[in-house]
Every structure is written in structure tokens, then in C-alpha cells.
Amino acid sequence: xxxxxxxxxxxxxxxxxxxxxxxxxxxxxxxxxxxxxxxxxxxxxxxxxxxxxxxxxxxxxxxxxxxxxxxxxxxxxxxxxxxxxxxxxxxxxxxxxxxxxxxxxxxxxxxxxxxxxxxxxxxxxxxxxxxxxxxxxxxxxxxxxxxxxxxxxxxxxxxxxxxxxxxxxxxxxxxxxxxxxxxxxx
Numbered sequence: 054x055x056x057x058x059x060x061x062x063x064x065x066x067x068x069x070x071x072x073x074x075x076x077x078x079x080x081x082x083x084x085x086x087x088x089x090x091x092x093x094x095x096x097x098x099x100x101x102x103x104x105x106x107x108x109x110x111x112x113x114x115x116x117x118x119x120x121x122x123x124x125x126x127x128x129x130x131x132x133x134x135x136x137x138x139x140x141x142x143x144x145x146x147x148x149x150x151x152x153x154x155x156x157x158x159x160x161x162x163x164x165x166x167x168x169x170x171x172x173x174x175x176x177x178x179x180x181x182x183x184x185x186x187x188x189x190x191x192x193x194x195x196x197x198x199x200x201x202x203x204x205x206x207x208x209x210x211x212x213x214x215x216x217x218x219x220x221x222x223x224x225x226x227x228x229x230x231x232x233x234x235x236x237x238x239x
Contacts, residue, residue: 109168109172109216109219110167110168110172111165111166111167111168111169111172111173111175111176112165112166112167112168112176113163113164113165113173113176113177113179113180114163114164114165114180115161115162115163115180115181115183115184116161116162116163116184117159117160117161117184117185117187117188118159118160118161118162119158119159119188119192120158121157121158121159121160121161122157122160123153123156123157123158123159123160124160124161125148125156125160125161125163125181126161126162126163127144127163127164127165127177128163128164128165129162132144132145137170140170140171140174143174143175143178144174144177144178144181146178146208146209146212147178147181147182147185147205147212148181150204150205150208150209150212151185151201151204151205155185155189155201156185159185159188161181161184163177163180163181165177165180175211175216178212179211179212179213179215182205182212182213183213185201186198186201186202186205186213189201
């Protein structure tokens, strides 16, 4: 028993170090993951931008680096090897909308976690689009970033603007958040 009690504070210390990330909030001892859309563009050396995108419970962090060859990797796997194949076409949408020539100058590394297949794919495509816009705004000029934004929004607004809908918690007296039990008068 003494070993178990001694092990708990060590793991709590490790969790406190991990909670430095902006996507985790601490309320006492309980850790709660934020569902809000958070976009962070950091100023890093070697023309490097970092961007975080959340969709439902999936979180995608995109690192955009200049002087690249147009390589995009998700969790260290190239984009063309991702599965399921049907959802892979959703990931190619930002590339096809603005053209491959815009992506030839940058390399992207995306780390995604949480959620299911679909929400991860939507978080990745938002991170790709927002990362490219942020990179062009920071390292080129505002006009080219604005042009990219217009192209993305004209094609699909959800490429740049996250879906704020969340599941409402269930309440008592019924089977769901709003549904109530049927009442019989006779």
C-alpha cells in the first residue's frame, strides 16, 4: 500500500507539467479538456509557424516550416497513406482549392489526437488551411494571406471557421437533453 501512495504524487507531478498546454484547464485536481477552438501561431526561428485546431474532442496541431518541398505528414505518416481512403479526400481539399504551388514552399507536420476518424479529419483540414494562411500572413504579405482566406471561405467556410456545436448534456425526466417522457391523460 505504501508503494501505491508513493507512486500517485509522482504521476500528479507529471500531469501538472503536461497541463501547461493551453488546451487543458485545471480545476483543483480534476483536469478538463477544453472544447473551444484555439488557434496559436507562434513566432519560431527558421520561418516556422505552429497552429493548434480543435474540432469536437479531436485536437490537431500543425507545424508549418518554410523552405520545404511541400511534404505534409500527419502523426509522422505521409498524407497519401492515411486511412480511411474516403476521408483522405477531405484532407486534399485545402490543397486543391488554392493549388499545389502554394504548398511547394512549406513542409507541414501535424499531430492529431482524440475524437474519432471523422472529427480528426476535420481538425486536420482546418489546421492545414489555417496554418497556410498564418504562414503567408507572417512570412510574406497580408494581401496573399487575405487572398488565401477568401479562396478557402468561398469553397467551404468550415476550412477556417470551426463548428461551435457541442452535444448538450442529458437531463432527468426523459431520454435525452430535450426529449421528455410521453404523458397520458386517459
